[in-house]
Amino acid sequence: MGGARTICEQPNYHYEFGEACKSPDILFAFDFFRIPISLYPERGANRILISCSRMFKRLYHSVHSRPLLDLAKPEIRILSHALSKFVPKYGFSDRSIQNALLDLGYSNNGFVSVFKMNGHSDPVMSLINHHLLSQRQNLTLELEHLSTLKSETSKLKHLVTKRLLGNAPIIDHLHEALSYMILPSNMVASMAELHNLSDDISFYAGDRSNDFAWYSKRLALSTVYVQGELCMLKDTSEGFAHTIDFVTKRLDEIESLGYAYNSVEEWGGFTLMSTVNLIKSQLVRG
Amino acid sequence: MIRHSRNLIKLQSVRYASTKGKENSATENLRLGYLSDAQNAYMDRVIRVDQAGELGANFIYNGQYLALSHKRPDLKPILKHMWEQEIHHHNTFNNLQVERRVRPSLLTPLWKVGAMGLGIATGLMGKEAAMACTEAVETVIGGHYNQQLRVLTNQFHVDVVNEETGVNTPTVPEEIKDMQKLVSQFRDEELEHLDTAVEHDAHGARPYWLLTEAIKLTCRGAIWTAERV
Numbered sequence: 001m002g003g004a005r006t007i008c009e010q011p012n013y014h015y016e017f018g019e020a021c022k023s024p025d026i027l028f029a030f031d032f033f034r035i036p037i038s039l040y041p042e043r044g045a046n047r048i049l050i051s052c053s054r055m056f057k058r059l060y061h062s063v064h065s066r067p068l069l070d071l072a073k074p075e076i077r078i079l080s081h082a083l084s085k086f087v088p089k090y091g092f093s094d095r096s097i098q099n100a101l102l103d104l105g106y107s108n109n110g111f112v113s114v115f116k117m118n119g120h121s122d123p124v125m126s127l128i129n130h131h132l133l134s135q136r137q138n139l140t141l142e143l144e145h146l147s148t149l150k151s152e153t154s155k156l157k158h159l160v161t162k163r164l165l166g167n168a169p170i171i172d173h174l175h176e177a178l179s180y181m182i183l184p185s186n187m188v189a190s191m192a193e194l195h196n197l198s199d200d201i202s203f204y205a206g207d208r209s210n211d212f213a214w215y216s217k218r219l220a221l222s223t224v225y226v227q228g229e230l231c232m233l234k235d236t237s238e239g240f241a242h243t244i245d246f247v248t249k250r251l252d253e254i255e256s257l258g259y260a261y262n263s264v265e266e267w268g269g270f271t272l273m274s275t276v277n278l279i280k281s282q283l284v285r286g
Numbered sequence: 287m288i289r290h291s292r293n294l295i296k297l298q299s300v301r302y303a304s305t306k307g308k309e310n311s312a313t314e315n316l317r318l319g320y321l322s323d324a325q326n327a328y329m330d331r332v333i334r335v336d337q338a339g340e341l342g343a344n345f346i347y348n349g350q351y352l353a354l355s356h357k358r359p360d361l362k363p364i365l366k367h368m369w370e371q372e373i374h375h376h377n378t379f380n381n382l383q384v385e386r387r388v389r390p391s392l393l394t395p396l397w398k399v400g401a402m403g404l405g406i407a408t409g410l411m412g413k414e415a416a417m418a419c420t421e422a423v424e425t426v427i428g429g430h431y432n433q434q435l436r437v438l439t440n441q442f443h444v445d446v447v448n449e450e451t452g453v454n455t456p457t458v459p460e461e462i463k464d465m466q467k468l469v470s471q472f473r474d475e476e477l478e479h480l481d482t483a484v485e486h487d488a489h490g491a492r493p494y495w496l497l498t499e500a501i502k503l504t505c506r507g508a509i510w511t512a513e514r515v
Contacts, residue, residue, distance in 0.1 A: 060330035061387040062321050063461045203387055210337070210380045211394040280356070 349405020
């Protein structure tokens with residue numbers, strides 16, 4: 001229990017907001033609806049409000065950004081251990097975490113409270129989220145290879161394929177994780193993480209959109225990724241060749257759709273300008 | 287204290303060592319902290335709203351140029367000069383938005399249409415109305431940039447921790463200093479546009495008070511919205 005308490009005392013998400021917001025000018029800066037975080041009780045119905053505000057979490061990436069996973073944190077070490085060693089055997093369950101705790105020499109009394117941090121309601125969701133985060137972090141290993149690829153679509157294909165293949169070691173338990181993620185209480189966190197994934201992939205692929213395309217690209221990418229994951233559940237082909245083929249085709253379709261949209265927009269702009277010029281010239285003639 | 291030591295990274299620059307007046311060997315013990323969540327959130331807002339604002343300015347001048355270039359060719363170089371500066375501002379914030387991975391405003395299409403409409407409408411009302419529009423917009427933008435500068439100057443200290451002595455030195459990170467320079471440069475240019483507009487009979491617009499106050503109110507509303515959505 002002693003070990004557990006020291007972990008609990010470490011600052012979590014809400015605590016850090018409280019700390020950072022002493023200065024009056026940015027007291028509400030993080031908050032969509034300008035409700036101070038101190039008005040949110042941490043439990044009860046207002047949990048939903050907290051989850052909603054997390055959906056709008058700001059994305060500014062400083063030059064020195066925090067690493068996604070900080071292995072100095074004990075809970076992260078425990079989850080990594082559970083993920084690599086016990087999840088392939090026991091699935092995403094309390095049992096995997098308890099085994100990891102015992103394996104690393106912690107007491108497994110009260111372990112639930114340890115993993116209630118980071119805003120997740122239960123240990124299993126923490127474990128699933130850890131899988132998602134570590135797979136997302138692994139994408140940064142591909143950056144060197146990405147620089148050899150030319151087009152944005154080929155980079156996207158490479159990244160999406162790599163990310164899907166990251167599910168291979170736990171493929172037997174992927175359906176558990178997915179069904180757990182879409183529970184109403186976990187939905188917001190899962191969607192936020194899915195958005196983070198598509199945002200990362202778009203950024204690494206060199207997306208430079210500044211307007212509404214920013215949203216449509218990420219939405220399309222998230223859709224393709226989820227379709228790919230669902231396809232993977234039933235895929236028995238060697239090295240998930242069927243899934244990769246499917247995802248590649250879907251990404252090609254999106255590219256041609258984007259091309260069609262841009263062409264129509266260009267044509268529309270040209271027609272508008274020429275109409276205005278025609279009217280102008282007629283007016284000048286009187 | 288726990289929080290700081292956990293979130294620290296190696297400091298690359300030797301410059302901090304000289305500010306501390308220590309030997310070079312001390313450099314290795316200096317670590318620069320991360321921006322806090324609230325600071326990140328504020329930067330996110332700054333980039334989104336400024337990008338949307340410069341997009342709007344770009345389109346307002348575009349609309350005015352379209353409406354006025356034919357009727358008043360003498361105004362062309364003035365409008366062109368201001369418009370080009372706005373394009374530069376807009377591109378700068380576009381790049382920042384991509385590199386710092388900030389979500390652009392969801393209402394971007396609305397800003398485009400609204401700003402273009404405002405530009406064309408005031409342009410059609412005549413030279414004075416167009417200049418009054420510029421005056422109103424640049425007044426609000428100048429104040430808005432000033433407010434951002436105040437926060438960027440007062441609230442963006444990050445601790446540099448000397449691990450040996452445990453002494454924290456609050457420092458403003460380089461990226462924030464760059465942002466301060468950028469915002470103050472852009473503010474000066476926007477206020478230049480304000481002066482230009484007043485020199486070109488902005489006060490001659492009728493109804494001057496109604497027009498400028500209505501545009502100011504619209505701009506403030508747009509800023510409030512673009513910060514959030």
